[in-house]
Amino acid sequence: MxxxxxxxxxxxxxxxxxxxxxxxxxxxxxxxxxxxxxxxxxxxxxxxxxxxxxxxxxxxxxxxxxxxxxxxxxxxxxxxxxxxxxxxxxxxxxxxxxxxxxxxxxxxxxxxxxxxxxxxGQKFLVRKGTASSWQDLVGKKIASMQGTTSELNVRALLKKLGDPDADNNVISYQNEAECFQALKMGRVAAWSTDSTLLIGYAAEEPGKFELIGDFFSNExxxxxxxxxxxxxxxxxxxxxxxxxxxxxxxxxxxxxxxxxxxxxxxxxxxxxxxx
The missing domain is CATH 3.40.190.10 (Periplasmic binding protein-like II)
Structure with a gap:
């Protein structure tokens, strides 16, 4: 022992x-x-x-x-x-x-x-011609990535713009690819995250998507x-x-x-x- x-x-x-x-x-x-x-x-x-x-x-x-x-x-x-x-x-x-x-x-x-x-900085990516300003997205479904500052920022902006159901209108996805797929399939009206990420995905299908509005956060x-x-x-x-x-x-x-x-x-x- x-x-x-x-x-x-x-x-x-x-x-x-x-x-x-x-x-x-x-x-x-x-x-x-x-x-x-x-x-x-x-x-x-x-x-x-x-x-x-x-x-x-x-x-x-x-x-x-x-x-x-x-x-x-x-x-x-x-x-x-x-x-x-x-x-x-x-x-x-x-x-x-x-x-x-x-x-x-x-x-x-x-x-x-x-x-x-x-x-x-954070922006919105939309299908070309579907929106031109933040206000156009009030009441619409917006994709964002779960657990990110982008998710919090877009929810706060929608509330500031007067969206009464902002919490439910921000749809959280696991990653960037899922967000982009949701936008392409029309399940959401926009995807919001850091602008360089949006530029990266939009470049995959030239002419079909565009960024709208100014930065609404510093990243x-x-x-x-x-x-x-x-x-x-x-x-x-x-x-x-x-x-x-x-x-x-x-x-x-x-x-x-x-x-x-x-x-x-x-x-x-x-x-x-x-x-």
Whole structure:
């Protein structure tokens, strides 16, 4: 019995040591293992998606790849979605998340964020010629993605515009593809989310869809990071700022959102630069 207890105690010590080693600062572990696990979308054009050849590409993919290159580590791409991206950072399944994630105070209670690396805003996508203003959508069914700030924003806007049944008129779907399908099939009058996502899907069927109205929210994207690891957060922030200053960021941006791209979207602001 005594021997069994000693063996059990020894096993517990080993497990605890392993757990503590794994739970150390993200920066130290990534630098030691030389691998960074990055959460990315796989169906969000043009931020992160799988193309017809099976390649995982997009703006966020290129930004993440460049960040890892500058940190001297190998990128390991991990698929996330709107529901899993925060949890996977919290639980240590990924080391950072570049996944259309607006930096909100509520989210900051759970994870940390980098400086803003992308600037977007929310709009409506409609079938061409069916609506020209926000008011045209009052009382209509609007698609949005479940568990996102977009869902909350569109509900609040409809209430402000006087829609008495705004809560029921916002129809929540699991992902972007389902929202777009609902719009194409006429199950909803519009789809509302960040404008670059809408541009990405509208580009799949040129001339059939259009964005209407101005931005009705600001959506500053940040890199989602584990809590309380300033060395890791600084490393990401410094790399982002260096990419901006040496022109790499603009090169990547123009590849996906420049005037000659399929998803043209003017750069609306500058990232925060520290002296």
């Amino acid at each position: 005594r021997k069994t207890r000693i063996v059990a105690l020894a096993a517990l010590v080993v497990m605890l040591a392993t757990s503590l080693a794994y739970a150390g600062p993200t920066y130290d572990r990534v630098m030691q293992e030389k691998v960074c696990r990055v959460g990315l979308m796989a169906n969000s054009k043009p931020a992160g998606f799988i193309n017809e050849n099976g390649d995982w590409i997009g703006f966020d993919v290129d930004i993440a790849t460049e960040l890892c290159r500058r940190l001297g580590v190998k990128i390991e791409k991990v698929q996330v979605n709107n529901k899993t991206r925060v949890t996977m950072v919290q639980t240590g399944q990924i080391d950072m998340s570049l996944a259309n994630m607006t930096h909100k105070r509520e989210r900051d209670k759970s994870i940390d964020f980098s400086i803003t690396y992308f600037f977007d 500053p994207y940040g890199v989602g990071l584990p809590e309380d690891d300033s060395a890791w957060r600084d490393a990401i922030n410094f790399a982002l700022q260096d990419m901006w200053q040496d022109g790499t960021y603009k090169k990547i941006y123009d590849k996906w959102y420049g005037p000659e791209s399929k998803w043209a979207f003017p750069l609306t602001d500058e990232i925060e630069l520290w002296p």
